[in-house]
Amino acid sequence: MIATRPSILTDRTRVYVAASDPVSRAGIASQLRTHHGLDMVDERQLDADVVALVIADQVDEETAQGIRALKRRGVERVVLVVTRVDDTGLLSALEAGARGVLRRNQATPDNLLEAIRAAAGGEGALSPDLLGRLLDQVGRLQRQVLNPRGLSFAVLTDREIKVLKLLADGLDTAEVGRRLFYSERTVKNIVHDVTSRLNLRNRTQAVAYALRQGLI
Numbered sequence: 001m002i003a004t005r006p007s008i009l010t011d012r013t014r015v016y017v018a019a020s021d022p023v024s025r026a027g028i029a030s031q032l033r034t035h036h037g038l039d040m041v042d043e044r045q046l047d048a049d050v051v052a053l054v055i056a057d058q059v060d061e062e063t064a065q066g067i068r069a070l071k072r073r074g075v076e077r078v079v080l081v082v083t084r085v086d087d088t089g090l091l092s093a094l095e096a097g098a099r100g101v102l103r104r105n106q107a108t109p110d111n112l113l114e115a116i117r118a119a120a121g122g123e124g125a126l127s128p129d130l131l132g133r134l135l136d137q138v139g140r141l142q143r144q145v146l147n148p149r150g151l152s153f154a155v156l157t158d159r160e161i162k163v164l165k166l167l168a169d170g171l172d173t174a175e176v177g178r179r180l181f182y183s184e185r186t187v188k189n190i191v192h193d194v195t196s197r198l199n200l201r202n203r204t205q206a207v208a209y210a211l212r213q214g215l216i
Contacts, residue, residue: 013120014039016046016075018066019055028055028081031109038116046070051077051119053112054098058082059089067096077119081107087133094134100125156194156215163190165216168207 015038019025032038041050052075056063059082067078079100080093093101099119102111106127118125126134156164166176173187180187194206210216 012037012039013116014041014045014050015116016041016043016050016052017055018052018070021055024055028053028107028112032112032116034109035113038113046073046075048074048076050075051079051116053116054078054080055104056080056082058084059093064092064096067093067098071097077122079115079119079125081112085130087137090130090134091137099123101127101130103127103130155198155213156210160190160194161210161215163187164194164207164210167191167203168211168216 015032017025017028017032017040019028029040033040046052052070054063054066054070056066059080063080063082067080070078076097076099078098079102080098081102081104082089082093083104085093085101085103090101100115102115102125115125162180163176166179167173171179173191174184176182177184177187182190191203191206194200195202198206198209200206200209207216
């Protein structure tokens, strides 16, 4: 299992195990009780400080709803322990709010503890093969969906960055339009899209934001 960065359990970490199968729930809870620093809690004790382990056979709608239900209860740190997971299921789990995904056949006490440590520290954890598959999906999404539309995972598109760079150089919207072969209205619309999306007041703030982020 790979965590995004090491984290250390401080004081005692409260853990809740959610599983439709009571045998699975009891088995996981029994493993975790052997670790010092962990306190097992029940559903009545759920809050923002709890790390929840969701045990499931696969990532279906019921599993995703279970993760979302925990999030609605204020539990932000959810780790999914799953028997079978494909690419779609992995994305569904992360979209629902899981901070980590661990294959059930890799759910040794040490791996469970590491996943709990990562979640308790506000980080995420994935099994190595799942991390590779997630990165492959991100790459495909960028190449097949975003690139053809001139978009990227960055906050600003290439077109927006070009406009803000010219504004930063002191050009007005009409001059930017001539330089980029856009109408002045198009330039103003681009600036408006940026300020609206990022909750900025005006083009000056938009330029300042781009400078601070190192985008221009």
